[in-house]
Amino acid sequence: MLEWICVFLHDRSHCTRVNNAYSECVNIHSGVIQGSVIGPLLFLIYVNDVTEIFGNDCVCKLYADDIKLYSIIDSKDDYGEMQTRLSELQCWSDQW
Numbered sequence: 001m002l003e004w005i006c007v008f009l010h011d012r013s014h015c016t017r018v019n020n021a022y023s024e025c026v027n028i029h030s031g032v033i034q035g036s037v038i039g040p041l042l043f044l045i046y047v048n049d050v051t052e053i054f055g056n057d058c059v060c061k062l063y064a065d066d067i068k069l070y071s072i073i074d075s076k077d078d079y080g081e082m083q084t085r086l087s088e089l090q091c092w093s094d095q096w
Contacts, residue, residue, distance in 0.1 A: 005042070046096070053088045057081055 012028040047062060054060045054069065058081070061068040069089070071082050 005038075008038070009042075050089070050092055053092055054085055058085045 013025045014028050015025040016023040043065065047067075050067065051060045051062065058069055058071045067089075069082075069085060071078065071085075073079060073082065
């Protein structure tokens with residue numbers, strides 16, 4: 001199964017069609033194929049660990065391909081904590 005998924009995700013290209021006109025094809029280096037049956041499952045596997053970087057002081061909500069973060073900001077330290085979480089999210093995104 002893992003080999004099949006690797007082949008499915010490797011060496012992909014994409015173009016867009018509007019009516020009978022096609023855009024130029026480009027190579028796809030990352031992401032989940034939109035409109036595929038297995039795409040939602042692969043996306044969930046891909047982002048499953050992102051919530052672990054936020055701890056208890058920041059709420060993280062995932063829905064489809066969206067992430068929402070929020071926290072109660074009562075002090076200057078709270079601003080710093082939220083910025084730390086956002087920076088950690090940036091690092092996670094850069095890594096994956």
